[in-house]
Amino acid sequence: MGQKTEPFDERLRELFGADARNEGPLAASGAGRRFFGIDLCRPLNPEQVAFLLDALSQFRIVSIAGQDLEAFSLAHFERFANHWGAPVPHPNNFMRGGKPAQQDGDSDGPFELIPFERRTAAGVNATFPGQLQCLPHESPAVLVVSNFRGERSAAPARVTGGGSWHTDIEYEPLPIYVSMFLAHKSPVARDAPGGNWVQAPDDDKAHPYYEGSDSELMRLRKCLPLNGETAFADTAAAFAALPPTEQAALEQVQLRRRLNEGDQGWLAPLVRTNPRSGIKSLHSPIWASRPRVRPAVEVEGMSAEASRALLDRLEAHVLQPQFRYDHLHAPGDVTLWDNYMTLHNSPPIKSNINSLDDARLLYRLSCKGEPVLSLPRRDPPEWLAAHIPGGYGTPPEIIGIA
Ligand SMILES: [Fe+2]
Known part of the structure; x- marks a missing residue:
């Protein structure tokens, strides 16, 4: 990896124009590529799509920098996402049987979209009126990720710890195959100790994890970036670093996953x-x-205890510094990752903010199924009904946006 950069650069310029360039790897593990000079306001032709699909399949994380947020809309973003899979509506944006949809429960009941003005994301527009507003959208596939919502208050800002390491909808x-962020605003304040945005949360509790993992694994899990970066771990490089006998053994491993406790x-x-x-x-070796x-997963043929021991050991392997990469988001960047080849985590975040310099605003889209070189996608309705909430498909006016 990283050897044949010249033909790669040539092909990039051939496809996207003389100004297109790339840098990478972004991570010490070899993962990550950043492209410049690719304007996603324009529809992509099949050769361009194939090039980007190949890049992600090689580099696991791809950032297409510098979209002009005056011109690039969330409709352009969703059209782009359609090449990678069918966009999945986020549970924040729809109801099931008249109740909020949830990621952690049954998905029964009729699907009903929540209009933008009634979504929690609408509150984002109340925090910095006239200064920072969400890019307009109605699509249920767009998840607004922000550290502010509603009117500002006089209460002091506080820092909350990161999440747990995961891949998207592995359950x-x-x-989900590919997820992607469009960055609108990244925090630029660096007034915490060490010149960072936030101070590392001082906690020795297991939360959000269960008790019972060893202290080294817990330390690796909680070693998170302090400037609002998305934290990644490269599970392809981590797998490649294992001895061949262990690789061969792991290739035989099947995990039993369940949506809810008690399911088969x-x-x-x-x-x-x-x-x-x-x-x-390694796909979600957690x-x-x-x-x-x-529910926790089980390794087929192993007890719950042995399953945990094996997977905790793998998680500790994958989270070692040589496989880690913290991705700093710059406004206008579209950053994609392959969920089969990476883990990710959300960083510690400052909330209850009063300054735009602390604002973090991203939009996420996630895709399922097969990539396609040309649009529109032609996913069969039965497939959509089985895998995508509400059988959602991106409407033609988004696919056809100028
Ligand atoms: Fe995630």
């Missing part, structure tokens, strides 16, 4: 082979990536 039979669940392979690059990686929300 469904068809997991299904088996999913721990090791995946990327169909484009052939690179092998015993309980959503503590108290989803």
Whole structure:
């Protein structure tokens, strides 16, 4: 990886124009590529899409920098996402049977979209009126990620710890393949000790994890970036670093995943082979990536205890510094990651902010299914009904946006 940069650069310029360039790897593990000079306001042709699909299959994390937020809209963003899979509506944006949809419960009941003005994300527009507003959108697939909402208060800002390491929707039979962020605003204040945005939260509690993991694993889990970066771990490089005998053994491992406690669940392979690059990686090598929300997984043929021991050991392997990468978001960057080849985590965040310099505002889209070189996607209605809430498909006016 990283060797044949010249033909790669040439191909990039051939496809996207003389100003297109790239830098990378972004991570010490070899993961990550950042592209410049690719304007996602324009529709992509099949060769351009194939190039980007190949890049993600090689580099696991791809950032397409510098979209002009005066011109680039969330409709352009969703059109782009359609190449990577079918966009998945976020539970914040719809109801089931008249009740809020939830990620952690049954998904029964009729699907009903919540209009933008009634979504919690609408509160984002009340915090810095006239200064910072969400990019306009109605799409249920757009998740607004922010550290402010509602009117500002005089209460002091506070810092909350990061989340738990995970991949997106690994707990469904068809997991999310690609997720992506568009960065609108990143915190620029650096007034915490060490010249960082926030101070590392001082906690020795297991939360959000379960008790009982060893202290080294807990330390690795909680070692998170302090400037609002998204934290990644490269599970392809981590797999490649294992001895061949261990790789061969892990390739036989099947994990039993369940949506809810007591379900029979299904088996999913721990090791995946990327169909484009052939690179092998560990998919969600974590015993309980959503503590108290989803059941812990079991290694098929092992007790619960042995399953945890094996997966805790793998998690500690993957979270070692040489496989970690903290991605700093710059406004206008579209950053994608392959959920089969990475883990990620949200960083400690300052909330109850009063200054725009502390504002963090991102939009997320997540996609399921097969990538396509040309649009519109033609996912069969039965497939959409089985895998995408409400059978949602991006409407033609978004696909056809100028
Ligand atoms: Fe996530």
